[in-house]
Amino acid sequence: MAEIEDWQLIRDFQAGKNEAFAVILKRYERPIFNLVYGMVNHYEDARDLSQQIFAKAARKIGQFDPSHRLFSWLYRIAINETLNFLERTQRFEGVEDRQFAGPEDPEKQYMRHEFEVHLRNALSRLAPQYRALILLKHFEGCSYREISSVLGIPESTVKSRLFTGRRYLWEDLHRKGLLQRHGPATH
């Protein structure tokens, strides 16, 4: 069966069919949750923020411009809500030492896990605006244009900020000697 288009789901939801929003949720809860988790590095906060983001999306669905893509609109809400949250709490707790499933052998998984913790910590040290760009690019696989659409900034700004953020990240890891010690190229 063909997948129902986002615009159709939105129309159904606006017509009072809550189950249409359930489909939207199923479609986007994982990327949104992971984006938020990548930003806040805290599972409970990511859960609560994701709930808040989808609740807001449901409330404001009438404001969605159908000429844009739904994921861009959801990502924009997600980024804005998360940046507001981070600004409000100004929290930095380091990265949860959360474990992730993986098919690798234990030693390889351990190495990957260790580097990932360092990487997430380095990401946490970046200004949230840079962090958001990097996560959208690498974690969500967005193009410059899509990021531009999500954040409402010109593509040239996306590029320059993305480059700056990644350079800071690279320099941070480099200073700590982590690129040589743990980088995937050395595995």
Add this chain to the structure above:
Amino acid sequence: MDQQLTDLMQEELDGALEETGRRRLRAAIRQDPRAGVSYEQLRSLFESLSSLSRVDPPEDLEMRVLAGIRGEVPESRAGAAVPATESWFRRLLPLAAGLALGVLLHSLLVTVTGPGHLPLSSGTLLDPGATQPLSALEPQVISSGDLEGRVRLHAGITAAALEIEVNSESSLQIDLRFDGSRVRFLGFSQTSNRLQLAESREDGIHLRVDAPVHLRLDLGREAEAEVVLRLLLYPESNPVTVTLEWPAGQEIG
């Protein structure tokens, strides 16, 4: 490293560099071996960023959002003051219906089954007095050969937590359930330097560790319910089931 050059590298790694820029980049790398090293490091960083592990969203996220849309659940903690676990706990309230609310928590029953019964004493409840906002159990020491752990149960103003710390020389699987349902791991941290494997399955998260483990169970504000927690700790060759029963009537918060 020259910023223009790193920008070229980034553009190339993003797949957005045009031919002219690519030629400049190649020439720069040919001229300076350090540029080549930097390029490789950047490439590794890009790969690592793109392969960051994904986390499973909470199982009840969808339910909570939809309930909120129907007006059944207020907005989440991040936006309002309602505990995020309220809807989760609501489902437990029927359990409490038949239980006497006035009965004070007077003991913690700890039973152990499985091969090699463990000699455990009952837990001790600390008086949650005015100066002591947390009710807590004395740490329990569970030991069975290569298995050693501590179990603590305490309740805060808005949450109760079951914390389990386990130290073991051998691999363990830990499976925490609530009333037959999977318990969500709301917060989880683990000393990683001896991690072996973590698996997420449909019936719960199974962790294999040989390092200290810290689990937290958020019980929410409304905790007037019988709580039976089953903590299964089983070394691969020597399964042990630890059952914690928390009698009804303890009001938290």
